């Protein structure tokens with residue numbers, strides 16, 4: 575909920591793995607919105623020399639760190655989505671840092687409004703109160719699975735295992751203020767983002 579008059583209007587953008595959050599965020603960014611992407615923040619924290627690397631090394635050992643000092647993403651993915659305890663251990667290290675850094679980026683943003691991209695927005699609960707409006711990117715599950723298999727070269731069972739740890743389509747849709755239907759082609763996605771951009775600009779202006 576919006577409380578401070580000098581904080582920007584914030585649109586939360588979420589969706590299941592491979593639903594099209596990044597594609598939608600790219601278009602919002604082209605139109606002039608500031609993008610704060612928690613996946614990108616998580617990647618930076620776990621890159622070579624990333625701030626979370628010492629804690630991950632201490633918790634999981636050297637086997638999860640690559641020779642150049644980054645998180646070994648494949649090894650961690652295999653662990654985190656096979657064992658909920660391992661996933662929670664990783665999240666306990668990363669989520670506080672992701673929360674703090676995303677809040678910092680939102681308050682530093684200089685744009686008509688901010689799109690805060692959070693894959694686990696509905697699951698985690700703590701981001702909803704930072705958002706003035708919640709936008710869900712939605713597509714049929716089989717389309718989602720197919721796109722992730724193509725993009726990330728992951729086996730179908732692993733994509734479905736990741737999805738099983740996330741909110742259901744129904745849970746996300748129930749929380750949404752706006753829904754982007756990404757079951758069609760990229761042109762259809764862009765047309766919907768363009769319409770929403772006008773709406774968010776007007777909402778941000780009304781708030782200013």
Ligand SMILES: CC(C)(COP(=O)(O)OP(=O)(O)OC[C@H]1O[C@@H](n2cnc3c(N)ncnc32)[C@H](O)[C@@H]1O)[C@@H](O)C(=O)NCCC(=O)NCCS
Nearest residue numbers: 590591592612613616647650651654664668672693739740
């Ligand atoms: C397990 C890791 C190393 C796998 O890395 P990988 O490069 O394969 O995936 P990437 O980080 O690009 O995430 C891709 C997608 O996976 C899904 N995902 C990632 N983390 C989680 C999680 N903890 N629970 C459920 N789904 C997740 C999201 O849909 C996300 O968009 C990585 O996902 C990770 O560090 N996760 C913990 C941090 C986290 O919760 N990130 C989510 C954003 S806040």
Ligand SMILES: Nc1ncnc2c1ncn2[C@@H]1O[C@H](COP(=O)(O)OP(=O)(O)OP(=O)(O)O)[C@@H](O)[C@H]1O
Nearest residue numbers: 590591592593594595596597721725758759760763
């Ligand atoms: N409408 C579409 N038509 C065809 N391909 C699409 C469409 N939307 C997205 N894609 C492709 O599907 C894949 C997943 O999209 P994207 O990376 O935007 O999803 P995401 O929700 O950000 O995923 P993640 O949760 O894994 O970060 C990408 O390879 C993207 O190019």
